[in-house]
Amino acid sequence: MSGADTATTPQSRPSVxxxxxxxxxxxxxNPLTGMVSADxxxxxxxxxDEAALEYGLRFAEAWGWDLLVASAGDHRCxxxxxxxxxxxxxxxxxxxxxxxxAAPVVAAALAEALGxxxxxxxGDYSLxxxxxxxxxxxxxxxxxxxxxxxxxxxxxxxGTVEGERRLDGGRRERLRIPAPAVLSVEAGVRLRRAPLxxxxxxxxxxxxxxxxxxxxxxxxxxxxxxxxxxxPKALPSPAAxxxxxxxxxxxxxxxSERRTPAxxxxxxxxxxxxxxxxxxxxxxxxx
Amino acid sequence: xxxxxxxPTTGDTTGGSxxxxxxxxxxxxxxxxxxxxAAAALTxxxxxxxxxxxxxxxxxxxxxxxxxxxxxxxxxxxxxxxxQDVPYQxxxxxxxxxxxxxxxxLTIDYRSDRWIEAPYNGMTAYRADFDAWLAxxxxxxxxxxxxxxxxxxxxxxxxxxxxxxxxxxxxxxxTARVVIACDGVNSFLAKSAGLYQAFDPSNFxxxxxxxxxxxxxxxxxxxxxxxxxxxxxxxxxxxxxxxxGGFFYTNRDSVAVGIVVSVIGLAAARVRPEKLLADLKKHxxxxxxxxxxxxxxxxxxTIPEGGYDVMPELVGxxxxxxxxxxxxxxxxxxxxxxxxxxxGSGAAAGEAAxxxxxxxxxxxxxxxxxxxxxxxxFVLADHxxxxxxxxxxxxxxxxxxxxxxxxxxxxxxxxxxxxxPKLGLRRWANDARRTHGVRLRDLLRDGAVGLRxxx
Ligand SMILES: Cc1cc2nc3c(=O)[nH]c(=O)nc-3n(C[C@H](O)[C@H](O)[C@H](O)COP(=O)(O)OP(=O)(O)OC[C@H]3O[C@@H](n4cnc5c(N)ncnc54)[C@H](O)[C@@H]3O)c2cc1C
Numbered sequence: 001m002s003g004a005d006t007a008t009t010p011q012s013r014p015s016v017x018x019x020x021x022x023x024x025x026x027x028x029x030n031p032l033t034g035m036v037s038a039d040x041x042x043x044x045x046x047x048x049d050e051a052a053l054e055y056g057l058r059f060a061e062a063w064g065w066d067l068l069v070a071s072a073g074d075h076r077c078x079x080x081x082x083x084x085x086x087x088x089x090x091x092x093x094x095x096x097x098x099x100x101x102a103a104p105v106v107a108a109a110l111a112e113a114l115g116x117x118x119x120x121x122x123g124d125y126s127l128x129x130x131x132x133x134x135x136x137x138x139x140x141x142x143x144x145x146x147x148x149x150x151x152x153x154x155x156x157x158x159g160t161v162e163g164e165r166r167l168d169g170g171r172r173e174r175l176r177i178p179a180p181a182v183l184s185v186e187a188g189v190r191l192r193r194a195p196l197x198x199x200x201x202x203x204x205x206x207x208x209x210x211x212x213x214x215x216x217x218x219x220x221x222x223x224x225x226x227x228x229x230x231x232p233k234a235l236p237s238p239a240a241x242x243x244x245x246x247x248x249x250x251x252x253x254x255x256s257e258r259r260t261p262a263x264x265x266x267x268x269x270x271x272x273x274x275x276x277x278x279x280x281x282x283x284x285x286x287x
Numbered sequence: 288x289x290x291x292x293x294x295p296t297t298g299d300t301t302g303g304s305x306x307x308x309x310x311x312x313x314x315x316x317x318x319x320x321x322x323x324x325a326a327a328a329l330t331x332x333x334x335x336x337x338x339x340x341x342x343x344x345x346x347x348x349x350x351x352x353x354x355x356x357x358x359x360x361x362x363x364x365x366x367x368x369x370x371q372d373v374p375y376q377x378x379x380x381x382x383x384x385x386x387x388x389x390x391x392x393l394t395i396d397y398r399s400d401r402w403i404e405a406p407y408n409g410m411t412a413y414r415a416d417f418d419a420w421l422a423x424x425x426x427x428x429x430x431x432x433x434x435x436x437x438x439x440x441x442x443x444x445x446x447x448x449x450x451x452x453x454x455x456x457x458x459x460x461x462t463a464r465v466v467i468a469c470d471g472v473n474s475f476l477a478k479s480a481g482l483y484q485a486f487d488p489s490n491f492x493x494x495x496x497x498x499x500x501x502x503x504x505x506x507x508x509x510x511x512x513x514x515x516x517x518x519x520x521x522x523x524x525x526x527x528x529x530x531x532g533g534f535f536y537t538n539r540d541s542v543a544v545g546i547v548v549s550v551i552g553l554a555a556a557r558v559r560p561e562k563l564l565a566d567l568k569k570h571x572x573x574x575x576x577x578x579x580x581x582x583x584x585x586x587x588x589t590i591p592e593g594g595y596d597v598m599p600e601l602v603g604x605x606x607x608x609x610x611x612x613x614x615x616x617x618x619x620x621x622x623x624x625x626x627x628x629x630x631g632s633g634a635a636a637g638e639a640a641x642x643x644x645x646x647x648x649x650x651x652x653x654x655x656x657x658x659x660x661x662x663x664x665f666v667l668a669d670h671x672x673x674x675x676x677x678x679x680x681x682x683x684x685x686x687x688x689x690x691x692x693x694x695x696x697x698x699x700x701x702x703x704x705x706x707x708p709k710l711g712l713r714r715w716a717n718d719a720r721r722t723h724g725v726r727l728r729d730l731l732r733d734g735a736v737g738l739r740x741x742x
Contacts, residue, residue: 041415194457196436196454196460196461199456
């Protein structure tokens with residue numbers, strides 16, 4: 001599909017949605033001061049997001065659907081959305097959102113923009129220290145199936161996708177995912193090169209801008225910038241009666257007996273969930 | 288090309304429906320968003336023409352390198368008060384020319400307060416910033432900038448006349464009534480249009496350059512600079528006898544150091560250019576300036592240094608050539624100027640093309656206004672005036688004989704070796720001439736060329 005050639009209303013047909021994030025593709029670290037700086041001219045969609053767009057274009061072509069792209073961010077992401085339109089997206093939406101907004105809010109914003117899409121694609125995680133949680137939140141918001149971290153996907157019947165995912169031990173699992181679904185894909189396939197007429201048209205194509213979604217407006221703290229910190233592991237403090245040595249041993253976990261991490265090796269999802277839940281319960285993560 | 292959302296072409300009779308072909312998508316296509324291309328697109332857009340500015344880099348300047356000094360006065364007419372928003376690094380307040388041997392150096396160093404106030408003389412600037420800035424001016428004026436798109440050939444109609452360019456994008460033919468090739472040194476568009484008679488490698492030099500990060504205060508202290516002041520040193524005699532030279536420029540918190548050598552000379556000497564650059568960085572007169580610099584960037588590029596005598600035909604049928612594509616870089620030893628010539632020629636090409644488009648005729652005769660314009664301004668006037676200088680600078684004498692000859696004389700002048708009495712300038716000069724095999728005849732002849740050119 002050369003989407004920009006197709007003059008249809010985006011909502012008139014079922015649609016595939018692709019969420020793109022504007023991220024720095026190259027950062028520079030000043031060796032003298034340690035300051036990290038990123039050049040916006042070298043920023044855009046990550047290779048994983050581009051792979052998502054390419055798959056989205058293939059699905060839309062295969063099923064005769066429309067393709068919508070959306071990004072939550074400031075005005076800097078507009079050239080990236082226009083590039084997506086040049087590659088074939090029928091329409092693009094930007095949801096106004098500050099950078100470094102918390103994942104649930106980003107998902108809410110994207111759900112507002114792409115909520116009507118039956119199949120939604122994202123990159124597996126964003127390059128700027130993303131955790132890959134936005135697609136999961138998005139699926140939860142939309143009540144859609146989710147298949148995350150896929151190595152490859154292919155359209156089968158209309159609205160149905162087959163995807164492949166890595167498992168432990170070098171194995172793969174193959175999933176058949178019916179719409180409505182949110183898929184996240186690894187980088188791999190390369191985005192097609194946009195035709196010149198589409199590039200020229202995309203420069204002035206209308207781009208919808210949606211206001212910041214309500215969750216962000218009612219909880220401003222949700223979007224505040226926070227330095228990245230790995231989640232701390234909560235440990236009960238050792239009893240004051242213990243010797244200093246024992247307290248250190250207890251806090252560091254040294255010399256204590258450990259169980260090797262267990263891999264869940266079953267094809268039955270219910271059984272797998274039970275194993276994971278039992279594991280978490282035993283270790284006190286959930287009660 | 289159907290249905291393109293850009294400014295409509297202005298009255299198409301060239302490259303359009305008159306010869307049965309569909310109307311052109313643009314009035315003009317400018318290939319290359321370097322300084323020449325941006326200036327051409329800017330003047331065309333200001334003249335109300337629809338113009339596509341094609342750039343192969345992901346943004347203008349992304350792929351471009353040079354030494355580091357832009358002489359901005361050429362912008363006075365194009366961008367009034369350009370200095371207020373140009374992305375400069377430093378204003379060059381000190382210009383130095385250094386003659387060097389492996390163990391000696393003589394520097395003529397000039398500083399002026401006048402160069403650090405508007406309208407300034409020269410500025411150091413990063414190409415990624417400067418080119419993007421100038422191309423943005425063209426866009427603001429209405430030009431359509433298309434990046435990540437390489438023009439791969441000239442597009443010709445059934446009658447053989449140029450109708451636009453083909454690009455490396457799918458469905459990538461783009462039509463226009465006139466094409467301006469600003470695709471830089473070694474322009475394949477100019478070559479494929481047959482505008483170059485012969486392509487002689489002896490007209491080209493190759494440059495390698497390092498950008499080294501240093502704290503601003505360290506640069507200020509080492510180079511005796513304050514505030515936004517910058518230093519530019521051009522160096523002769525630093526290329527192990529291979530025709531060429533070197534340079535050292537200061538940015539805000541980095542310095543650029545590089546060498547430029549003849550392609551032929553380099554091949555014959557079987558030396559790697561990075562070795563020459565490493566040697567320059569180790570020279571006692573340069574080493575203290577670059578010490579502890581963190582390598583930020585290493586780059587190489589060719590320069591068309593042949594000057595006036597090797598320029599191609601500048602005008603073809605529906606085609607103009609500007610900037611480095613037309614070999615308009617002036618390498619006259621104490622100057623290495625190309626950006627200003629690119630802007631000057633690009634702007635003139637844009638104006639001449641607009642004029643021809645108004646007449647509905649982009650033939651060679653109708654585009655002759657281009658040459659007239661650059662004959663009348665500094666572009667060809669300077670090149671003609673200095674036409675013999677590039678050869679002089681690259682000569683065996685300037686490269687190998689004169690630097691040690693001059694350094695020896697100066698060394699003798701400043702050496703106090705009593706009880707030997709001072710022999711006097713004439714004796715020292717004669718001694719140095721004999722030592723370095725400098726013939727009086729050559730000295731006089733070269734002096735005359737220098738006087739005629741620079742005088
Ligand atoms: C090492 C070095 C030091 C220099 N130092 C100085 C200096 O200090 N001061 C100075 O004034 N000059 C200097 N110059 C010369 C100066 O860089 C050039 O003269 C000037 O850049 C010429 O501008 P231009 O626009 O003609 O070409 P370029 O700057 O080369 O721009 C050409 C543009 O065309 C694009 N392009 C090329 N082919 C295609 C294609 N097929 N399709 C689409 N786009 C294409 C390129 O990506 C580029 O953006 C130096 C040059 C070198 C190499």
